[in-house]
Amino acid sequence: MNQIIAIDSDQVLVDFVSGWAHFASTVLGREIHSLNTAFPLHIRFGLTGSESNRVWTAFNCPEAWGNLPFYTGAAEAVRELLDNGYAVHVVTSVPTLALDARRQAFNRTFPGIVVHQAESLHTNHPNDAPSKETILKTLKPAFYADDRWPHIREAINAGVPHIYRISGAHDGDGKPVSGITVYESLEIALKVSGFL
Ligand SMILES: [Mg+2]
Known part of the structure; x- marks a missing residue:
C-alpha cells in the first residue's frame, strides 16, 4: 500500500x-x-x-x-498519520528566505515530516523551485490536499489518486476543477478518503 x-x-x-x-x-x-x-x-x-x-x-x-500557527485538527491528523507509519511530505511554495525557518518549525512539531519547496506562482516573486506538479510526479503520493485550484490541477496532472481542495476560507484562487470535492479541513479529507 x-x-x-x-x-x-x-x-x-x-x-x-x-x-x-x-x-x-x-x-x-x-x-x-x-x-x-x-x-x-x-x-x-x-x-x-x-x-x-x-x-x-x-x-x-x-x-x-517560522512562527505561524498550525490548525489544531490538522496538526493532530498529521501526528496520527506519522504514528501510523505514513510518510508525510509538505509541498509548499515559500520564498527561499523562509524555507529553513519553515523546515525547523515543522520538524520541531512533527519530527520526521519532509518539507519540499515548490515554485511560487507569483510571477513577481520567483523562487526557482520545481513546480508542485514536478514534485508530486516524483513523490507519487496516495493523497494530496491544497487550498488553491491551480495546485489542484498540478496534482491531477501528476496523477495523484486522492485529491481534495481544502476551502481555506477563500475562493480557491481561480476556476474550480469539476469532480474535486472541497472540505473545510485536512482532517475531514483524510477521514473521508480512509487514511485516518
Ligand atoms: Mg496553501
Whole structure:
C-alpha cells in the first residue's frame, strides 16, 4: 500500500492568514478584518497597495514565516498519520528566505515530516523551485490536499489518486476543477478518503 501522504502547508496545515493578519495589524497599527473571500490578501482585508507592500516587506523574514500557527485538527491528523507509519511530505511554495525557518518549525512539531519547496506562482516573486506538479510526479503520493485550484490541477496532472481542495476560507484562487470535492479541513479529507 502506498504510504506517502503529501499536503500543502498554508491554509491546509498552517493557519497562514490568521498569522499574517495578526502581523499586519501590528505593522499597520489598526485592526483588520476579512471583508470577502478573494484569494489576494490585500483585497480580502481591504488594504491599499502601499499598506500591502509595508506588511509584506515586514513579513518576509524567517521569524514571521517560522512562527505561524498550525490548525489544531490538522496538526493532530498529521501526528496520527506519522504514528501510523505514513510518510508525510509538505509541498509548499515559500520564498527561499523562509524555507529553513519553515523546515525547523515543522520538524520541531512533527519530527520526521519532509518539507519540499515548490515554485511560487507569483510571477513577481520567483523562487526557482520545481513546480508542485514536478514534485508530486516524483513523490507519487496516495493523497494530496491544497487550498488553491491551480495546485489542484498540478496534482491531477501528476496523477495523484486522492485529491481534495481544502476551502481555506477563500475562493480557491481561480476556476474550480469539476469532480474535486472541497472540505473545510485536512482532517475531514483524510477521514473521508480512509487514511485516518
Ligand atoms: Mg496553501
